[in-house]
Amino acid sequence: MTDTSPDREVLTWEGFGSASRELAQMVADDGYRPDLILSIARGGLFVAGALGYALDVKNLHVMNVEYYTGINERLDLPVMLPPVPKPGMLQGARVLITDDVADTGATLRFVYDFVHEYVADVRCAVVFEKSHSTVKCEYVWKRTDRWINFPWSTLPPVEFPDGI
Numbered sequence: 001m002t003d004t005s006p007d008r009e010v011l012t013w014e015g016f017g018s019a020s021r022e023l024a025q026m027v028a029d030d031g032y033r034p035d036l037i038l039s040i041a042r043g044g045l046f047v048a049g050a051l052g053y054a055l056d057v058k059n060l061h062v063m064n065v066e067y068y069t070g071i072n073e074r075l076d077l078p079v080m081l082p083p084v085p086k087p088g089m090l091q092g093a094r095v096l097i098t099d100d101v102a103d104t105g106a107t108l109r110f111v112y113d114f115v116h117e118y119v120a121d122v123r124c125a126v127v128f129e130k131s132h133s134t135v136k137c138e139y140v141w142k143r144t145d146r147w148i149n150f151p152w153s154t155l156p157p158v159e160f161p162d163g164i
Contacts (some may be wrong), residue, residue: 009128009148016151017143019127024054024141027096028153031085034096038085039109040065043100046152047127051098061085063114065107078110087118095122100150102126105134 011019027034036059039048045062052060064081095115102108107125112135116122125139128148 005085006127007146009142009144009146011127011148011150013151016046016050019053020050023047023125023127023139023141025050026141027051027055027125030094030138032121032138033094034123035059035093036061036090037096037098037152038063038111039071039089039117040097040099040107043150044098047098047125049149051096051125055096057096061089063111065110078107080110080114083094090115090118092118092120095119097122098122100128101136101148102129102133102137102140104130104132108135108137109131 015026034055034057037048037052037055038058038061039045041062041064046058052058064083066079066081068116069101097108097111099108102124108126112124113123123139124135124137126137127141128142129134129137130145131143132145
């Protein structure tokens with residue numbers, strides 16, 4: 001069951017398709033041609049894949065950063081999980097960092113700070129950005145301060161049969 005209360009943004013898979021295409025058009029209209037897309041796992045993986053196809057960027061990288069542990073529950077600071085990207089892979093590149101939401105901005109800031117000294121240029125693209133985010137992204141599909149139900153994280157994980 002999906003919570004569709006008025007205090008939530010509800011993004012469907014179809015809505016994500018439209019949002020990601022519009023986000024890609026913002027990047028293109030700005031004339032930014034990334035050499036690679038760096039996704040913040042897990043929510044940023046969907047955004048990176050969609051933008052990779054729309055912008056014809058095949059070079060996709062992942063940084064797995066843990067910060068949220070539940071609804072409105074987070075660690076004190078973001079933590080990078082292995083495997084850690086080697087900065088040399090990013091040397092001199094134009095990088096587009098992707099995530100599903102810029103909520104506090106802490107995760108985006110963490111990734112930005114990790115790569116910025118190695119790359120030629122770095123910009124951020126998100127589906128949603130909240131007003132209290134400490135990072136103001138260059139490309140934002142929608143601004144909101146409501147909780148967001150994403151199609152990939154609204155339902156609970158599937159259950160494994162006993163004994164597996």
